């Protein structure tokens with residue numbers, strides 16, 4: 086029997102860097118990549134205990150793993166993150182998952198709120214791609230996956246800047262996908278709806294009831310990190326080699 090599909094879904098021999106993988110969707114993607122055989126570089130901002138737990142779980146898959154730390158709201162953070170990597174390690178797969186959302190009624194958003202969300206969500210995305218794509222291009226194989234949001238098309242009224250930042254990243258994904266297509270590097274955006282992670286338990290300010298009614302999920306309930314991880318495995322593997330420049334919602338139909 087020729088197990089063509091399971092072979093092409095394998096991530097053996099690849100190294101994946103997943104930002105914001107100390108919890109939530111990033112953690113789910115890191116664990117799924119390890120299950121499919123990739124060596125894993127975990128990244129976190131401040132929760133050392135949390136990332137240590139994920140590292141231990143990754144160890145059970147028998148793949149190589151390491152941890153790096155950076156706060157993308159700080160200037161120089163992407164350069165410092167690269168310095169923490171072993172010089173010989175060049176990620177084949179980059180998942181840009183860490184993000185910052187500040188929920189506030191739009192009239193109260195400060196310039197600092199705007200800058201910090203744009204720096205973490207948009208600027209660091211570009212800097213990470215600039216840093217890590219040259220080695221992918223050199224190898225003629227690479228995968229870049231940005232984690233977007235259903236808010237690209239259905240913005241939450243209390244997240245004006247966050248939603249705009251996710252839409253901006255999708256535009257960069259389309260642009261770069263075209264420029265990297267003939268170099269063996271695919272670039273895609275995986276856009277979750279509401280997924281059960283610590284983030285969705287953060288309190289939100291009161292907003293217009295009528296608008297909130299439009300934020301429902303047709304399939305009902307909320308998703309789990311594994312729902313996103315399954316799509317990420319496909320996009321990261323050889324099985325996803327003919328998919329680039331796409332925005333893929335994993336949202337229970339919320340974007341409809």
Ligand SMILES: NC(=O)c1ccc[n+]([C@@H]2O[C@H](COP(=O)([O-])OP(=O)(O)OC[C@H]3O[C@@H](n4cnc5c(N)ncnc54)[C@H](OP(=O)(O)O)[C@@H]3O)[C@@H](O)[C@H]2O)c1
Nearest residue numbers: 105107109110130131132156157183184234279280282284
């Ligand atoms: N959960 C949802 O319903 C949902 C819906 C749509 C889109 N998304 C997107 O999916 C991605 C993951 O979301 P999640 O719910 O899994 O998030 P989460 O549970 O809040 O985890 C966020 C991760 O990013 C790291 N992080 C936060 N701020 C950072 C910063 N300034 N610099 C570097 N790292 C930082 C955190 O590290 P520390 O814990 O160490 O701070 C953590 O590992 C995000 O891009 C989010 O926008 C999520």
